Amino acid sequence: xxxxxxxxxxxxxxxxxxxxxxxxxxxxxxxxxxxxxxxxxxxxxxxxxxxxxxxxxxxxxxxxxxxxxxxxxxxxxxxxxxxxxxxxxxxxxxxxxxxxxxxxxxxxxx
Amino acid sequence: xxxxxxxxxxxxxxxxxxxxxxxxxxxxxxxxxxxxxxxxxxxxxxxxxxxxxxxxxxxxxxxxxxxxxxxxxxxxxxxxxxxxxxxxxxxxxxxxxxxxxxxxxxxxxxxxxxxxx
Numbered sequence: 001x002x003x004x005x006x007x008x009x010x011x012x013x014x015x016x017x018x019x020x021x022x023x024x025x026x027x028x029x030x031x032x033x034x035x036x037x038x039x040x041x042x043x044x045x046x047x048x049x050x051x052x053x054x055x056x057x058x059x060x061x062x063x064x065x066x067x068x069x070x071x072x073x074x075x076x077x078x079x080x081x082x083x084x085x086x087x088x089x090x091x092x093x094x095x096x097x098x099x100x101x102x103x104x105x106x107x108x109x110x
Numbered sequence: 111x112x113x114x115x116x117x118x119x120x121x122x123x124x125x126x127x128x129x130x131x132x133x134x135x136x137x138x139x140x141x142x143x144x145x146x147x148x149x150x151x152x153x154x155x156x157x158x159x160x161x162x163x164x165x166x167x168x169x170x171x172x173x174x175x176x177x178x179x180x181x182x183x184x185x186x187x188x189x190x191x192x193x194x195x196x197x198x199x200x201x202x203x204x205x206x207x208x209x210x211x212x213x214x215x216x217x218x219x220x221x222x223x224x225x226x227x
Contacts, residue, residue: 009151044154044203044218086153095142096207096216100154 002027004089004101012107013077021072021104023061023087031089033063033070034098038084047085048072057081077108112138112208116219123194123226131189131222133160133204139184140206145177148201148221160187160204194226 003026013019025031033050047056050063050070061072070087087101113136123129133143141162146154158179159167166179176198178190191198202222208215 043220044205046216084151095159097144097156097159098154098205098216099156100146102153103151105151 002031002089002091002099004087004099006085006087006101006104008104009102010105010107012109014109015079016076019074019077019081019106019108021085021087021106023070023072023101025068025070025087025089027068027089027091029091031091033061034088034090035059035061035070035072036086036088036100038086040083044086077106079108079110082106082108112136112206112217114204114206114217114219116202116204116222118222119220120223121225123224125195125226126193128190128192129194129224131191131202131204131224133187133189133206133219135185135206135217138206138208140187141184143181143187143204143206144216145179145187145189146203146205148203150201154203157189160189162187191224194224196226199224199226 005024007022035047036044037047038044048061059074061070063070084103084105086103088098090098115134117132143160145157147157148154156169157172160179160181162181168174181187205216205218
């Protein structure tokens, strides 16, 4: 079964602290993994794709196929990072259908 | 960048009535659009794939007779919630691939808040 699991509903850190949002997936095949972010009162937007291996707003995520994980990391959290973060999966030849995790609310305190 | 709009942004309707939600790609064409449902502070659940010129593909457990999807043109998909009940109250979000040829590059609408009284 295809599944994305984000074990933490809420993650609260202080500004400048490192942050890691966990994501584990279950998929039989080679999935595409993504992180989406939803700031307060804004629409969902793409943050990262595993295949591009880039850093956006200081965030990085590495796909670990052995552990079936795609954790999102940032070394120094900023207050403006406070948002809902969703890990998502899509399979090849599925035309872009996304399976989302439950979401983690990141709260960065001053 | 590509923009997806939804109309209305919120709607309140009485139990038993039907409600139509529109999803438009504003500056690109989308042969496929996706409809999601989101409960407060919860995940987005894929409901169906809207296909221009053909029938929508529904995910398991989604009632196709209740959630009617019509992809009338390359820029418009509509979701009609028929005979709405309070349990249908939710946030409905659509998305569309950008048209760049990469199906994974998707743009999301702002969502429609449906409240059924």
